[in-house]
Amino acid sequence: MTGAATLGLDFGTGSGRVVMIDLNTGGGVTEHTVGYQRGFLDETTAPQMKLAPNSAIQDPADFIHAAEKLLSWAARAAADLGFEIHPIGISATSCTILPTLLDGTPLLHTPAFAGRPHAFAKLWKHHAADHYAKRIAAARPSFLGRYNNQTSSEWSLAKAWQTMAEDPALWQATERWIDAGDWIVWQLTGRETRSASHAGCKNHWQPDFGGYPEAGSLEAIQPGLGSWLDKLAPPHPLGTSAGPLTRRWQDVTGIGSAALVGVAMVDAEAAVLGSDVSTPGILVAAAGTSTCHMSLSAQPTPVAGIESLVYGGAVDGLYDYSTGQAASGDMLAWLSRMLAFGGRSSPEAVLETLVQELEGSVSPSPIQVMDWWNGCRTPLGQADLGGIVANIKTTTTPVEIYRAMLEAGAMGMRYAYDLHRQAGPIHEIRITGGMARFPAIMQIYADVMGQTVRANSTVLGSARGAAISAAKAAEWVVPIILGYTDYEPRESERYGEHYRQYCRHIEQASASTS
Incomplete structure (x- = not known):
């Protein structure tokens, strides 16, 4: 081997991507894309499921299949190019979220709940929970103060309420309610290691405001809604390593135990690092299926219209401001x-x-x-x-x-x-x-x-950002060499x-x- 590399995997709406970064030069070595096997489903593409209007769901097996293909391809490419793979970073759309058992098994993959619509992962653009999002916002809870006093059908709490209301048996069986990015890290390492990025962006977690919302404020909105908190877990800050690949993943992909997996990032927040931005004053726009715009600040300054204001979601120690366009692509x-x-x-x-x-x-x-x-x-x-x-x-x-x-x-x-x-x-x-x-x-x-x-x-800015974040967690310093x-x-x-x-x-x- 002649070099060391970090990988960044980005799980988007229609495909997964991997980029390999030379740890010594910061340059991109190679990249690859894999389409999902099944893809997302809605009321038009899966009429037999009788989904509610504006649904968008996906089998989480798509993410595992894509991860196997991407990591195996990267291992072969690294061997051909003379690189050893070290850190691995994960970014994913937010909030694509799924219900699992305590060991991480998706409820969709259990005999009791196979094929049930609410057992699938709900994609970020799942809008069938809009009725519930509006009821949450109408209650004016204080935890929405940094979220423009709104929440969205795309976010965790509204999707949870929809699941609880429309399939209570499945909700009762749900032991973990988790973002796809965090779940992928869990599958790769065998450890549930959630990220501050996903928790703060669309799970209403604010570390300087006490973390997740209080159970009482949720119960005041709807009795039983506080059970959402029982299915979450404490998040970890950026720069945290979740551990090496499990033996199974090492065997399947050919990547060794030296490769440590970092905590996941929201794709838009990963794009900030992927654009080599770590200080205020620059607007980063990740323009794809949707577009997210991010900027940084040392102080929280609520602005009407800003979708979310999160501490440590993109760069540890700074607040990030997020806005978005849901259909630009x-x-x-x-x-x-x-x-x-x-x-x-x-x-x-x-x-x-x-x-x-x-x-x-x-x-x-x-x-x-x-x-x-x-x-x-x-x-x-x-x-x-x-x-x-x-x-x-x-x-x-x-x-x-x-x-x-x-x-x-x-x-x-x-x-x-x-x-x-x-x-x-x-x-x-x-x-x-x-x-x-x-x-x-x-x-x-x-x-x-x-x-x-x-x-x-590098158009794969989110994948690059995930790779850089994982490298920092493993105490590697990646040189900045991007051109524009x-x-x-x-x-x-x-x-x-x-x-x-x-x-x-x-x-x-x-x-x-x-």
């Missing part, structure tokens, strides 16, 4: 499916054509779009809102709609940027994730934002009126739902 995937309807082309081919045609499109689209295909996360926190496409004509082209969707996504980021600046000065914007690889898309973002945006040279492509706005006010119209839609929606 999902709405593009929806458009590609609509255009591919009938089978003459595939959604992937449609998207490739749209990106190519976008290269020759320079003017703002005449179409107006609100990017709410999965609801409005920031600033309204309303999962039941729908997307808007306006000013369609018989001469409208597909690329005009596609461009308008991208412009709306960029306007949502501009709105979030303005919110983050209320918590502290922001002097730089860094973008990672799948969209960062397309120059034409990044140019639209720069034009809409009216300022420079920096695209990360800067995109300058072509006109500072090219989208001024478009953005004002976007803001007016938010104001109107806020007034109608208040």
Whole structure:
């Protein structure tokens, strides 16, 4: 062996990814992606299950299968390239959450609960719990103070209440209620080692406010809801090692016991480290199926519209501020499916054509779009809102709609940027994730934002961040070597009126739902 490497595994909505980082240089060595075997299910893809509207569930076996494939591939690649694998980091979507037994066995994989909808993992974008989220927020509990006085159907407590109300036998049998990222670490190491990242982001855990909410405040909302706390466990700070791979995982993957697994991270918070950000003043946007925007501060400063304010979720010792757009990539995937309807082309081919045609499109689209295909996360926190496409004509082209969707996504980021600046000065914007690889898309973002945006040279920013976090837990120091492509706005006010119209839609929606 000639070198040492750290691995970062990122479990997204449709696939798992791994990136290998040279511990001595900080450079990316290689990367790989594995699609899930079964994929997520909803009322349209699994009509036989009779799921509630706006459900999004998944078999957790997908994560184990992907982890086996990714780690085995990485072991072979490392051997071929002369590297020995040391730390392994895990990031995952938040809050994709599942019920298990005390030993970590998913209830879905037990004879008593096999096939029952609430035994599956509920994906981050599971919105069938929206009714319960609204009832929690309506009670105005104090523990929502750092969460814009709201909670979401995407978050742990609302999903727990839905499970308790709709399948009480399953809820009673649930001994652990755990985020997928933390569960994957548990499976790899044989130890339940939860993370401050997942606990703080969407489980309402605040270490300087006493940790998780008090049982009394939950019981006041709904008798029995305090049982949620019995199914959680204390989280561990970033920089904690959960231990080596179990013997089974060593045998299956070919990775030795020198590889220590770090506690998991929320993918958006991992993207902060993956973008080499550890101090305030930089907005990091992870733009993929959804988009999350993160910034850091030494002090907690609540700002209306900021989705969450968490201590130690991205960088130990600092508060991170989070906002998000729930469908920035999902709405593009929806458009590609609509255009591919009938089978003459595939959604992937449609998207490739749209990106190519976008290269020759320079003017703002005449179409107006609100990017709410999965609801409005920031600033309204309303999962039941729908997307808007306006000013369609018989001469409208597909690329005009596609461009308008991208412009709306960029306007949502501009709105979030303005919110983050209320918590502290922001002097730089860094973008990672799948969209960062397309120059034409990044140019639209720069034009809409009216300022420079920096695209990360490693689009797998969350996987890289998980690798860096695990390396720190194992007391390795990873050099910073990332490069960026800067995109300058072509006109500072090219989208001024478009953005004002976007803001007016938010104001109107806020007034109608208040």
